[in-house]
Amino acid sequence: MLSRTNLFILGLALLAAIAGGWLQHHSRRAPVPPGVHVANVGDLRPDVALFDLDGHERRLSGYQGKRLLLNFWASWCAPCIAEMPALNAAQHKFANQGAIVLGIAMDQPDNVHAFLAQRPVNYPVLLGQLASPSTSLRFGDVDEVLPYSVLLDENGKILAVQRGPLSAKQLERWLSPATAP
Numbered sequence: 437m438l439s440r441t442n443l444f445i446l447g448l449a450l451l452a453a454i455a456g457g458w459l460q461h462h463s464r465r466a467p468v469p470p471g472v473h474v475a476n477v478g479d480l481r482p483d484v485a486l487f488d489l490d491g492h493e494r495r496l497s498g499y500q501g502k503r504l505l506l507n508f509w510a511s512w513c514a515p516c517i518a519e520m521p522a523l524n525a526a527q528h529k530f531a532n533q534g535a536i537v538l539g540i541a542m543d544q545p546d547n548v549h550a551f552l553a554q555r556p557v558n559y560p561v562l563l564g565q566l567a568s569p570s571t572s573l574r575f576g577d578v579d580e581v582l583p584y585s586v587l588l589d590e591n592g593k594i595l596a597v598q599r600g601p602l603s604a605k606q607l608e609r610w611l612s613p614a615t616a617p
Contacts, residue, residue, distance in 0.1 A: 467568070468569065468573065468578070472569045472573075472574065473574070474569075474573060474574060474575075474576055474578060475574060475575050475576050475594055476576055476594065477576075477594050477595065477596060477597060478593065478594060479593070479594050480591075480592050480593055480594075481496055481575070481586075481588050481592045481593070481594055482496075482574050482575070483495055483496055483497045483592075484496055484565075484571060484574065486540065486562040486563055486564060486565070486571065487562065487563050488560065488561070488562055488563070489548070489549065489552070489561055489563070494560075494562055496588075496592070497592070499536060499538070499588075500590070500591070500592060501534075501590050502534055502535060502536050502590060503530075503534060503535040503536070503587070503588070503589060503590055503611060503613065504535070504536050504538055504587070504588040504592075505523075505526070505535065505536070505537045505538065505585060505586070505587055505588075505607075505610060505611060506538050506540055506575065506585065506586040506587075506588065507519070507523055507537060507538070507539050507540065507583060507584075507585045507602075508540045508542050508564060508571070508572040508575070508577065508582055508583060508584040508585070508586075509539060509540070509541060509542065509543075509582055509583050510541065510542050510543040510547075510582050511541070511543050511547045511548060511550070511551035512543070512547070513582045513583060515582070515583055515600065515601045516582055516583040516601075517555070518601060519583055519601040519602060520555065520557060522601075522602065522603070522604045522607055523537050523539070523557065523559060523602075523607070524557055524558050524559070525604070525607075526604075526607040526608070526611055527557075527558050527559040528558060529608075529611075530611040530612070530613075533611075533612075533613050534590070534613055535611040535612075535613070536559065536560070537559040537611075538559065538560055538561075538562065539557060539559055539560065539561040539562070540561070540562050540563075540564040540571055540572070541561055541562070541563050541564055542564045542566060542570065542571065542572055542582060543563075543564075543566075544566075545563055548561065548563060572584050575594075575597075576594070576597050577597075577599070579599070581599050581600070583600065583601055583602075584597070584598070584599055584600075585597065585598045585602055587610045595610075596610065
């Protein structure tokens with residue numbers, strides 16, 4: 437059995453470990469510049485303007501009236517690449533039901549063009565802003581982890597977010613017009 441002194445030391449060590457873990461996690465979070473709002477579930481989406489692959493500016497407000505799944509990805513992200521067939525299938529299945537999968541590439545434009553030339557997708561792709569504040573950060577990805585997905589309702593309200601890949605079952609639930617996430 438441990439003495440009171442040993443229990444006290446063990447308790448202090450445990451508190452120090454917890455504090456260190458919290459500080460390490462907190463230090464990895466992307467800094468949010470002053471005056472920048474980070475959207476959360478329940479908020480209206482920021483109406484950002486991004487460029488498509490042909491260099492045309494697109495505003496997210498242009499998708500008003502559709503359930504919209506924003507999927508943040510990069511060409512170097514293995515889980516992102518593994519998720520793409522399920523996103524393609526979801527786009528094919530739900531496109532006629534008022535839902536759109538919208539890829540937002542958090543990558544250099546040349547990398548995105550080269551990647552999609554080899555592995556095309558059947559949903560639109562926009563180029564996210566990499567500079568601070570990044571597009572994914574503005575949508576709540578404070579850890580800037582990819583893939584990262586955001587589900588918007590027809591009015592642009594954020595319904596759900598997901599860090600990491602979406603499963604086919606989750607895509608079905610998110611994009612089906614009859615269900616809520």
